[in-house]
Amino acid sequence: MGNGSAIRGSRVGAGPMGEAERGEAAPRVHVPFYCANGHETVPSFASEAAVPEEWECPRCGFPAGKDRTQPPEPPRTEPYKTHLAYVKERRSDADGEAILEEALARLRANRAEIEAATKN
Structure with a gap:
């Protein structure tokens, strides 16, 4: 026998989250980017959005470009100076x-x- 709480284990606003509630998703385009370490990243952008020339690689942090054969050069790191x-x-x-x-x-x-x- 329960204590009469019909929404036990739920939170306010919880419910089915389908397309009808959220609205339709914007059309997307997937663009591959390649870094100097050979990593491939494929972020998605809204089809109306401007796609950047470079994207930061989530694996190594180097800049990634759209051309697999000529990825951007990794940034030069200067040693710590006293x-x-x-x-x-x-x-x-x-x-x-x-x-x-x-x-x-x-x-x-x-x-x-x-x-x-x-x-x-």
Whole structure:
């Protein structure tokens, strides 16, 4: 004997979901895309929609094109650079030496001022 709940296990709005309720599906076109790793992806687009020239491969993430024989080149990945590497790109060794000497001169001047102040 039940507790009188006729919709037990259902949720609000649940029911048969057929074409009559949802409406008719838009006409579709399936377009194959190929990446540099040889993966094939076939997404579907609405027939009125503009199909892009490239699509991202869901397997490897590389760009995929419509031509199987000439897929787009994979993107170049740059290695991680440290702050020091960026500084070395902008400055030569001579610039670095000059900056170091300037900083050392300031430190020596500050130290001399402090020593002179403590002697008085």
